[in-house]
Amino acid sequence: MRRTPLSIAFVIRDPLPPIRADVLTLFGAEMPRYGIGTELVGQAGGAAPADGWDGGAVHPVGSLRHRLASVLSPFWDAAGLVRAWRRGPLDAIQVRDKIASGLVGRVAAAALGLPFVYWMSFPIVEGFEARRDQLGRQGSTLLWLAHAIRAALSRFVLYRMVLPGARHIFVQSDAMADWLAAKGVARARMTAVPMGVDAAVFRRESVIPSTDPRLDGRRVIVYLGRIAQSRDSGFLLDVAAALRERQPDILLVIAGDAPSADEMAWMRSSIAARGLGDHVLLTGWLPQHAALGYAVRAEVGLSPIPRGVLFDVSSPTKLLEYLALGIPSVANDIPDQQLVVTQSAAGLCAPMEAAAFRDAVLELLGNPIMASQFAARGPAWVRTHRTYTVLAGRVAAAYERILPDRAG
Template sequence: MRRTPLSIAFVIRDPLPPIRADVLTLFGAEMPQYGIGTDLVGQVGGEAAAGGWSAGAVHPVGSLKHKLASVLSPFWDALGLARAWRRAPLDCIQVRDKIASGLVGRAAAAVLGLPFVYWMSFPIVEGFEVRRDEIGRRGRGLRWLAHAARAALSRYVIYRLVLPGARHIFVQSDAMADWLAAKGFNRARMTAVPMGVDANLFRRASVTPSTDPRLDGRRVIVYLGRIAQSRKSDFLLDVVEALRERQPDILLVIAGDAPSADEMEWMRSSISKRGLDSHVLLTGWLPQQAALGYAVRAEVGLSPIPRGALFDVSSPTKLVEYLALGIPSVANDIPDQRLVTAQSAAGLCAPMEAGAFRDAVLELLGNPTMASQFAARGPAWVRTHRTYTVLAEKVAAAYDQILPDRPC
């Protein structure tokens, strides 16, 4: 336990109020246990109702729904940091997944004589480059030029100006740490903090199973999470097509929404065109407990994540959620999922190919002994390795090393 309290100003990319567990639970509930308070800085724009933030203060400046939000957010964040500084003495400025605001945070830390820390949960620059290339395949006009300029400038700012000035870099996975180390950043200045779960929310005994009659008499498999073309979500339909030939009573529940109405319509039409309406239940957005109610009715959880620069360094939440709920799972072989399935012995790992996923699902459906063993191992492994209570201890230990105690 730290001897004197510390206060962090944390600039985040996601909308305020926060809903992500790695902010809401990790910094809102767990870090105060170690004497570390957090002032959040960012823009409003989420659909969540405003709630209390007992870990510190919230400084919302600007809105993500503003048409110039991407241009104005660094200026808004600078104002938010000024408000945080005026409220109480700070011990650190930390920026998460923002590039221009990362530069603002580094400059502000230098002016105030504070350590600067960067939290990278996603390779934003590489995401910009993927978007640039997608547009380029349709022609290189002014729109492509704007995205190309954004990607090039962002690459220079983050890798030449922001990260070199960070006293420490928190990353999403060991794979991301290795990836940054290959770019020349000191591996010793990084701490990998994978995605975890709130142990109180993800207890099977506390979840009320769904009573949806469409699940009755079916072999139910589930996918919890967002639908998107960039995530190749139609792969789920490939798996169902492959499964229904051998398991006619299969039903895939997709408990999640899409980032836009167009993406949701794409998924609905894909289901219809393939004639899978009786084998796929697309729920759309659900409150968390309702989504978990569908999940615990499933015999197998699916976690296919496309391989590539964007997702190979990620730490998906859904696989850990399945294990916490005692759901035997099939996940593909991105590094973090390969690690989780190997260490937990509570899931099968397969390449992201329809035949491979089909065979793994059928193995679990046809082997009740294996499935029950997996179901028993998952929650115990998650409690030991991937709850935010466990992860908080790791994060607090990192802050003990990189942030000095404030004099009394």
């Protein structure tokens, strides 16, 4: 615990007010316990209540719904930083997953004599490059050129100007830290903060099971989270089809939405084309309590994440949610999931292949003793290692090392 409160101006990519747990819970609820307040800066566009932030203040400037938001956001963020600075003394400027605004944050920190910190939860540059390559395959020359220029500029700005000027870099996983270290970033300048869960929410005892009659008499497995073609969500249907041949009463509940109506239509048509209407229940968007109600009716949770540079360095939440709820799980072998499965001994790890996932699910469905042991181990491991209360201690310890104490 610090002797005097700290105040961090935190520029984020997500809409304000925040809804992501790694912002809302970690910085809004947990960091104030360590005397660390947060002035959130970003663009409006969130659906959360405007009064849902207890960690400091929220400074929305501009809107993500503006058609020029991607161009104007660095200027809006600069204005937001001015507002945060006028509220009172700042101890650091921190930017998350923004590249141009990262440069703005570095310059502002230098001008104010403050440490600059960068929070990297996703390889944004590599995401831009993936989009560029996708457009190239589609033959869209002008769009490809525009995205190629954006990707090249972003790579230069982030890796040559933003990260070298950061006193410290928070990353999403140990795998991301190793990946950046291979690019020349000093490992000592990085702290891995993987995703976690809110222990108060993800308690099986507090979840009311769904009474949906479509689940009755079925061997239910569940996938919690977004669906998208970029996430290879069709793989879930491959697994369901493979399981149907061996376990005719299987029902895969996909409790989540797609980022667009087109993506949701694609998923529904894919279910129909495969003749899986009796074996896949696609709920669409649900309030969290309702989604968890479906989850606790399941015998197995699925967490397939495509391999590759974009996701190998990620830290998925859904596996942790399953374990916290006491749901035995099958996850594929991206580094963070493999680590969680190995350490917790509460699930099975398999390559992202339909037959491998099918066999792992059938192993859990056919071995109630193993499934019961996994269900018992998961919640205890998550409480010890991956709640935001635990992760807050790691973040606060990093700030203790890198930020000055005004009390001297």
